[in-house]
Amino acid sequence: MTAPDPDGALAEQLLRLTRRVHRIQKRHLGHGDLGITPAQSRLLRTLAHYGSPPRMADLAERLEVVPRAVTTLVDGLEAAGMVRRVPDQANRRVIRIELTDNGRTALSELRRVRRSAAEEILAPLTAAQRAVLGELLDTLVDGTAVVRPGADTD
Numbered sequence: 001m002t003a004p005d006p007d008g009a010l011a012e013q014l015l016r017l018t019r020r021v022h023r024i025q026k027r028h029l030g031h032g033d034l035g036i037t038p039a040q041s042r043l044l045r046t047l048a049h050y051g052s053p054p055r056m057a058d059l060a061e062r063l064e065v066v067p068r069a070v071t072t073l074v075d076g077l078e079a080a081g082m083v084r085r086v087p088d089q090a091n092r093r094v095i096r097i098e099l100t101d102n103g104r105t106a107l108s109e110l111r112r113v114r115r116s117a118a119e120e121i122l123a124p125l126t127a128a129q130r131a132v133l134g135e136l137l138d139t140l141v142d143g144t145a146v147v148r149p150g151a152d153t154d
Contacts, residue, residue: 017121021117021121022038024117024120024121025113025114026038027117028113028114028116028117028120029041029110029113036076036106037076039069039073040076040077041110042063043059043063043073043074043077044077044082044083044099044103044106044107045110046059046062047059047097047103048099048104052096053086053098054096054097055088055094055095055096055097056070056095059074059097074097077103080102081103082100082103082106083097083098083099083100083103084097084098084100085097
């Protein structure tokens with residue numbers, strides 16, 4: 001007889017929550033006129049974090065996908081007028097990807113959609129529960145425990 005696996009149940013809860021988050025975001029994205037996929041949304045958000053237009057290889061590395069996947073995403077976003085390919089000033093053989101004004105507008109809408117989806121997910125929680133959840137998520141994201149002065153530790 002095997003003992004119950006409490007971490008297995010917790011892992012399943014995390015996976016179910018992740019799927020729910022994706023479903024809700026996708027539904028919220030579908031209600032707008034953006035016409036972009038969740039993967040394109042992720043590429044736009046990633047692109048916005050660069051100080052200057054990155055190369056496709058940089059995007060592929062940051063997104064942890066193969067370069068061909070980035071090419072497909074950029075093709076779709078370029079056709080929608082949200083990004084453009086521009087030659088590198090120092091090496092004209094290198095192509096960089098930059099946001100257009102339409103891309104920046106889409107990012108603003110994406111942020112609104114994400115906030116709306118997050119609010120839907122967090123609605124059942126009180127402010128205190130949200131604060132605790134935020135601390136727990138920070139710990140999981142950072143991979144290190146955050147110990148507050150006077151807090152009980154195990």
